[in-house]
Amino acid sequence: MNRWIGVFGWFAFAVAAGWLVGGCQQVRHQAAARVDVSLRQMQFAPTEVRVHAGDTVVFTNNDIVTHDVTEETAKLWTSGPLVVGESFAFVAQKDVTYYCSIHPIMKGKITVE
């Protein structure tokens, strides 16, 4: 009897765990995600990120000099100067290309899927 209770207990535990994990994953898909982009060695890393609309892209300056993040085509927005260690968060709604206006060879892209 005790053996059957044990087996049933483990079965119930596995079902509950599966439900919890599945549920969490479902929530994670629905909630806005955070994607990190590091500014280091005069590059945006990664250079291109793919996100969902509403996701937040967080740019952090891990380099040795000040940078910024500026929308490239029409200069619609900019982070302003980011000193070493400083971050800037941007909520992506559509595709955008950006660059560092201080070091114009640094370029990156956000693609909204």
Add this chain to the structure above:
Amino acid sequence: MNLLAHPMEYAILPKVTIGREINVVTVCTVDHSIRVVTKIKNTMKKTKKKYGRYVALSVALSLLVGTIGVAQESTKLSDPEVAHVAVVANQIDIDYATIATKKSKNADILKFAQTMANDHEAVIKQAAELAKKLGVTPKDNAVSKQLLEDAKKKQKELNGYSRAAFDQAYIDNEVAYHKAVIGAVENLLIPETDNGELKALLENVVPALKAHLAHAEMVQKELTSKK
């Protein structure tokens, strides 16, 4: 085999040996640039190789600011001396930027000069912090003295240009200077450095120097296309 395209070029440091017969040779050219060629080598001996490395250091660094002189010193730089050369090389470009901010009215030149001043000041600050942490004082030496002396000549030259001619002269010098500094840092200063943290700082500076070079070339192209 003659590796030099011009009699004023100096072949320096047969430094990297690939296999038994092929050496990578760095050549400083008359226009400050440093090119790397490979040479099939049969006769060069190890002793020659070692000697050439030290002569190369002073030759290449003297070329940084345009002086093509015969190397007189053949002493290896200590870490405090490498740190001092790095600080001086950064300060020289800040001084060039200061001249540009006084003489130029071109928005691209002014923006570039401001970036040079800010970035090189940031590097100097980090070098100073590292020196303090390591408890070393950057040490004046023959190479840094030569750099400063030659920079004074270049500053005088830049100050002598008319406003119309200055922008081109400044950006041409920035392109040449950054090419030479990148070559010197990568091929000479980093290999000469013993301390791991100082070496890491120099390695971290290289991408910034390369970005400055690309930026300078971009501005140079813009200026040329407007003529």
